[in-house]
Amino acid sequence: MADVLVVAVFDDEKTAWDGVVTASTIAAQGKLGLHDACLVVRAPDGAVHKRETHDISTTKAGWYGGAWGLLGGAILGFPIAVAAAGAGLGAFMARRRDLGITDEFERAVADRLTPGRAAAVVLVADEHAAQIEGAARSRGAWTRTVTLADAQALATSQ
Numbered sequence: 001m002a003d004v005l006v007v008a009v010f011d012d013e014k015t016a017w018d019g020v021v022t023a024s025t026i027a028a029q030g031k032l033g034l035h036d037a038c039l040v041v042r043a044p045d046g047a048v049h050k051r052e053t054h055d056i057s058t059t060k061a062g063w064y065g066g067a068w069g070l071l072g073g074a075i076l077g078f079p080i081a082v083a084a085a086g087a088g089l090g091a092f093m094a095r096r097r098d099l100g101i102t103d104e105f106e107r108a109v110a111d112r113l114t115p116g117r118a119a120a121v122v123l124v125a126d127e128h129a130a131q132i133e134g135a136a137r138s139r140g141a142w143t144r145t146v147t148l149a150d151a152q153a154l155a156t157s158q
Contacts, residue, residue: 005146006121015140020038
């Protein structure tokens with residue numbers, strides 16, 4: 001099955017964030033094929049705020065890279081040098097790559113939000129999209145599901 005993005009637009013940030021947290025909780029229980037989720041908010045003054053749930057931070061990636069580098073360096077005989085290079089590479093890659101919902105798509109959603117509204121954006125397996133949409137609509141949201149190809153086209157048209 002393909003993955004799709006479900007965008008649910010709410011009247012306020014709290015309700016949208018509750019939707020993101022609920023979807024993440026259900027996914028953690030193994031009842032939903034959730035791959036990533038985020039919140040995009042356009043404040044009443046027009047400022048945009050985003051909250052991610054699953055992207056790896058640069059700090060965490062640096063630690064992972066350093067640990068793998070230390071292990072590889074121990075095998076090669078240069079543990080400290082390879083660990084430092086691995087940490088730097090891990091942090092760099094985390095900054096350069098978004099493994100779930102791309103920053104470009106988040107910006108495209110933000111550009112379409114009216115001030116004071118918020119959107120929960122969820123990357124799920126296609127078979128769970130209707131379940132997510134139904135739950136969001138029951139909380140008063142407007143929803144739209146897009147394929148990853150459509151999302152890519154939308155984000156690059158900005």
